[in-house]
Amino acid sequence: MTNADSPFEYISSAKLPTRFGQFTIHGFVEVATDQEHVALSYGEWQDDEVVPIRIHSECLTGDALFSTRCDCGFQLEKALQNIVEHGKGVILYLRQEGRGIGLLNKIRAYHLQDNGMDTVEANEHLGFDADLRDYRICRFMLDHLHIHKVQLMTNNPRKIKALTDLGIEVVGRTPIDHGITDDNKGYIRTKTQKLGHEFDPHLLK
Secondary structure (H helix, E strand, O other): OOOOOOOEEEEEEEEEEOOOOEEEEEEEEEOOOOEEEEEEEEOOOOOOOEEEEEEEEOOHHHHHOOOOOOOHHHHHHHHHHHHHHHOOEEEEEEOOHHHHOOHHHHHHHHHHHHOOOOHHHHHHHOOOOOOOOOOOHHHHHHHHOOOOEEEEEOOOHHHHHHHHHOOOEEEEEEOOOOOOOOOOHHHHHHHHHHHOOOOOHHHHO
């Protein structure tokens, strides 16, 4: 739990066995909206240690339905593997589907992409910014887990800036160029060209 003045609240934790290893799942909520988020932690660390983490925004289609039109599910799986291999780490799993526009609007955006728009054009055509995600709860989650220095698994420099702006020390970035398919190369090229994501260009040929 937390104090009444905080916009976020810790709910509870429990063991979460997975095919990668045994994690602990921690539940959090945004008080004003009742939006739920979770963190998956593995291993132990001291307060001053650098801990590998990934901030992963929910993607039902990729994470749970195995879609290959994005790289989200592949990246989540790779991040879980990396953490277990490292012996410690955390996934901050934020319920911000479709870069913050929600599942049904994401399906509408997919329809527009099926008819020629790219992912940024589709979101903007629906009246949204290209990326509406909010990372403020990450500081609360990391504080709860006693993490102050991180090695961030990401291809998105905006996540580095978001954590830095929140007072989290980002010691380094681990690329996660994983899950590039013929179905999602165009999507990834758009993220690279319009949203500043960093991918090995040889993988996108």
